[in-house]
Amino acid sequence: xxxxxLIKNYFQKLSKKNSNSLYLNDDVFFDxxxxxxxxxxxxLEGNHFINFKKPYLVFKKILRASISDLIAKGVxxxxxxxxxxxxxxxxxxxxxxxIKKSLKEEQNxxxxxxxxxxxxxxxxxxxxxxxxxxxxxIIYRNKAKINDDIYVSGNLGDSYxxxxxLKNKINFNNSLKSYFxxxxxKPDIQIKLVDKLxxxxxxxxxxxxxLVTDLEKMINNQKLSYKLNLEYIPISNNLKKIIKIxxxxxxxxxxxxxxxQILFTASKNKRRIIKNIASKYRIKITNIGxxxxxxxxxxxxxNKNLEITLKNKGYLHEFY
Amino acid sequence: xxxxxLIKNYFQKLSKKNSNSLYLNDDVFFDxxxxxxxxxxxxLEGNHFINFKKPYLVFKKILRASISDLIAKGVxxxxxxxxxxxxxxxxxxxxxxxIKKSLKEEQNxxxxxxxxxxxxxxxxxxxxxxxxxxxxxIIYRNKAKINDDIYVSGNLGDSYxxxxxLKNKINFNNSLKSYFxxxxxKPDIQIKLVDKLxxxxxxxxxxxxxLVTDLEKMINNQKLSYKLNLEYIPISNNLKKIIKIxxxxxxxxxxxxxxxQILFTASKNKRRIIKNIASKYRIKITNIGxxxxxxxxxxxxxNKNLEITLKNKGYLHEFY
Numbered sequence: 079x080x081x082x083x084l085i086k087n088y089f090q091k092l093s094k095k096n097s098n099s100l101y102l103n104d105d106v107f108f109d110x111x112x113x114x115x116x117x118x119x120x121x122l123e124g125n126h127f128i129n130f131k132k133p134y135l136v137f138k139k140i141l142r143a144s145i146s147d148l149i150a151k152g153v154x155x156x157x158x159x160x161x162x163x164x165x166x167x168x169x170x171x172x173x174x175x176x177i178k179k180s181l182k183e184e185q186n187x188x189x190x191x192x193x194x195x196x197x198x199x200x201x202x203x204x205x206x207x208x209x210x211x212x213x214x215x216i217i218y219r220n221k222a223k224i225n226d227d228i229y230v231s232g233n234l235g236d237s238y239x240x241x242x243x244l245k246n247k248i249n250f251n252n253s254l255k256s257y258f259x260x261x262x263x264k265p266d267i268q269i270k271l272v273d274k275l276x277x278x279x280x281x282x283x284x285x286x287x288x289l290v291t292d293l294e295k296m297i298n299n300q301k302l303s304y305k306l307n308l309e310y311i312p313i314s315n316n317l318k319k320i321i322k323i324x325x326x327x328x329x330x331x332x333x334x335x336x337x338x339q340i341l342f343t344a345s346k347n348k349r350r351i352i353k354n355i356a357s358k359y360r361i362k363i364t365n366i367g368x369x370x371x372x373x374x375x376x377x378x379x380x381n382k383n384l385e386i387t388l389k390n391k392g393y394l395h396e397f398y
Numbered sequence: 399x400x401x402x403x404l405i406k407n408y409f410q411k412l413s414k415k416n417s418n419s420l421y422l423n424d425d426v427f428f429d430x431x432x433x434x435x436x437x438x439x440x441x442l443e444g445n446h447f448i449n450f451k452k453p454y455l456v457f458k459k460i461l462r463a464s465i466s467d468l469i470a471k472g473v474x475x476x477x478x479x480x481x482x483x484x485x486x487x488x489x490x491x492x493x494x495x496x497i498k499k500s501l502k503e504e505q506n507x508x509x510x511x512x513x514x515x516x517x518x519x520x521x522x523x524x525x526x527x528x529x530x531x532x533x534x535x536i537i538y539r540n541k542a543k544i545n546d547d548i549y550v551s552g553n554l555g556d557s558y559x560x561x562x563x564l565k566n567k568i569n570f571n572n573s574l575k576s577y578f579x580x581x582x583x584k585p586d587i588q589i590k591l592v593d594k595l596x597x598x599x600x601x602x603x604x605x606x607x608x609l610v611t612d613l614e615k616m617i618n619n620q621k622l623s624y625k626l627n628l629e630y631i632p633i634s635n636n637l638k639k640i641i642k643i644x645x646x647x648x649x650x651x652x653x654x655x656x657x658x659q660i661l662f663t664a665s666k667n668k669r670r671i672i673k674n675i676a677s678k679y680r681i682k683i684t685n686i687g688x689x690x691x692x693x694x695x696x697x698x699x700x701n702k703n704l705e706i707t708l709k710n711k712g713y714l715h716e717f718y
Contacts, residue, residue, distance in 0.1 A: 084517060088494045092501055092512040107477065107514045112532055114432055120481040120518045120526065157427065161440040161481075161526045174408045181412055192412040194427045197404060198440045202522035206440065206481045212432055 103299060104219045105147045105283060115211045117147040123203040128244050130164075130203055133173045135263035137180040143286060144207040145188060146267045146338040150284035151218075152275040153211035155188060160195040161206040168203050188269055217342070220299040221281035226343035226369040228304060229352065231268045232362050233314040234289060234339060235331035236261035250320065257316050265338040271363075274355050275342065282342035288335040288392015294376070296341060297369070306367035306378045308332070308386055329378070329386050335393045343369055423619060424539045425467045425603060435531045437467040443523040448564050450484075450523055453493045455583035457500040463606060464527040465508060466587045466658040470604035471538075472595040473531035475508060480515040481526040488523050508589055537662070540619040541601035546663035546689040548624060549672065551588045552682050553634040554609060554659060555651035556581035570640065577636050585658040591683075594675050595662065602662035608655040608712015614696070616661060617689070626687035626698045628652070628706055649698070649706050655713045663689055 085102050093102050107116040121140040123130055130136055145155035162169070181192060190209075240262025242248040243255050267284075275282060283296040289311070293304060311332045313321075321328055344352060349365075356363040377385045405422050413422050427436040441460040443450055450456055465475035482489070501512060510529075560582025562568045563575050587604075595602060603616040609631070613624060631652045633641075641648055664672060669685075676683040697705045 088498045089512060092505060102514060107479070112432055112434055114434055116479065116514065116530070118479040118481055118515050118528055120483060120516055122483065122518050122520055159427070159436065159438040161438055163440060163442065163524060178408045185412060192409060194422060194436065195438050196440055198442050200442055200522055200524065202520055204483060204520065206526035208438055208528045
């Protein structure tokens with residue numbers, strides 16, 4: 079049973095009278111009347127972050143992961159709350175100073191404020207972050223239209239390469255390593271897009287679990303399919319370099335998640351405005367495919383229009 | 399270092415530009431402009447609930463503990479979010495059905511709605527609950543006035559007796575046992591008071607950590623002291639009976655927390671309105687002492703006005 083089945087089978091009905099929750103089938107909660115948007119997520123050591131050797135970086139990572147949910151919905155984050163569970167070692171004075179420094183920098187960068195939370199003694203390290211933004215509207219899931227273009231912001235796969243390096247599963251002796259590790263800990267979330275997104279996106283989601291997993295999640299209640307062009311899926315020059323040197327395959331790097339880029343669809347007539355905004359604000363936005371009829375099989379194709387098999391769509395939270 | 403020191407030394411400054419957070423020195427977060435109030439708490443097995451043998455009851459307990467924070471501030475809870483960390487056994491189908499039933503009953507009882515959250519695989523069982531209510535104003539901490547009466551709703555100590563029974567630290571062979579265990583799992587939180595409280599309370603808090611701990615927390619930024627009359631502190635007839643039979647001392651049962659009753663202060667001229675509301679809505683509200691000048695020592699006195707020593711003020715979250 080995975081996360082979706084768990085919600086559908088047991089808990090969806092509990093939110094039925096409460097349309098604000100979007101029936102637990104979106105990434106955020108939206109109270110339209112009172113204009114606030116809520117995102118709740120838990121981050122576990124060894125799962126959502128590799129370990130706690132670098133508290134300063136871990137807090138950047140999880141805070142950005144949390145507010146990324148709001149940003150992808152066109153909502154500027156404003157407040158955050160942290161519930162921290164950990165032991166004495168995790169919350170040593172030296173670590174607390176690092177956490178404080180990290181949070182302070184993130185607050186200044188994203189104009190967000192620590193607004194509450196609590197601290198619990200436990201040998202298992204985990205953090206729950208609740209982020210809240212104020213907004214009159216949001217971009218919902220499941221609002222894609224047939225023939226919509228599919229776009230993604232920034233680059234994908236850098237964070238996954240960073241994780242492989244941290245896990246010693248790949249090695250190369252140069253300064254590129256720190257580039258990827260940085261991308262793992264400090265994803266370039268697209269705060270600059272937050273105010274613009276509503277002008278053109280029909281539906282959107284942030285890529286936390288993986289490009290294809292999140293794409294399927296974004297349209298999971300729609301009778302629609304998709305086609306992605308591998309060639310167009312944006313990766314950094316650094317990742318291109320490593321893929322070439324190590325004779326790897328691009329397809330194995332684009333859907334592992336932790337990217338925190340924005341995935342959205344838009345009608346064809348929005349191409350010009352998207353291009354203009356991308357160029358004006360210097361945001362990389364790439365058209366990577368399109369939404370198509372359910373009669374066509376979901377697919378990723380190469381530059382010869384041949385279908386490519388994806389081994390791993392991304393991270394799915396499995397329980398049993 | 400305890401929770402207060404942790405916040406004061408490391409994190410209070412991070413909320414300075416954000417007066418909504420009440421500088422992390424209140425039990426809730428209040429966005430005055432957008433009229434919403436947030437409470438975030440984590441509940442850990444073996445700490446905040448004894449074990450997970452009764453998921454149905456544990457969920458009643460932690461959900462009531464969460465919304466109790468809002469209710470004590472005069473705010474009706476509306477939405478809740480649950481982040482659940484546990485293993486396959488904790489989230490077996492049978493347990494999920496019990497959790498679902500429990501949540502459904504609580505939703506109907508308190509008119510609240512499941513609005514989001516997430517589920518994480520972990521061998522350490524814990525739950526974070528975020529509760530949100532809509533309100534134009536709240537009752538703040540640190541607004542007591544000198545000579546205010548101190549009041550508490552309901553009875554204290556039943557939950558602690560329930561915990562002692564569950565831990566096999568006390569035993570008596572009769573139906574009373576199930577009464578106390580029920581009080582541990584299903585505290586009588588005072589939802590009926592939520593709309594009335596603002597009419598008379600100057601300051602308020604819910605008793606989760608213990609009467610005296612929470613009283614001191616409620617006025618921790620004020621140069622004030624207090625005097626409580628042990629005789630007036632309300633306990634149930636069942637608890638009176640056990641204390642008598644087992645030759646226990648009342649003082650050892652009134653400040654262990656988990657009561658989820660409302661502690662508040664009010665001016666003397668509110669005595670009549672409080673009495674009327676208590677009688678009209680059949681809510682037990684007891685005047686247990688008064689706020690006094692800082693020049694007088696905080697004290698609990700017996701019916702001969704002699705000071706009684708309290709061994710344990712309640713639960714303080716210690717880190718190191």
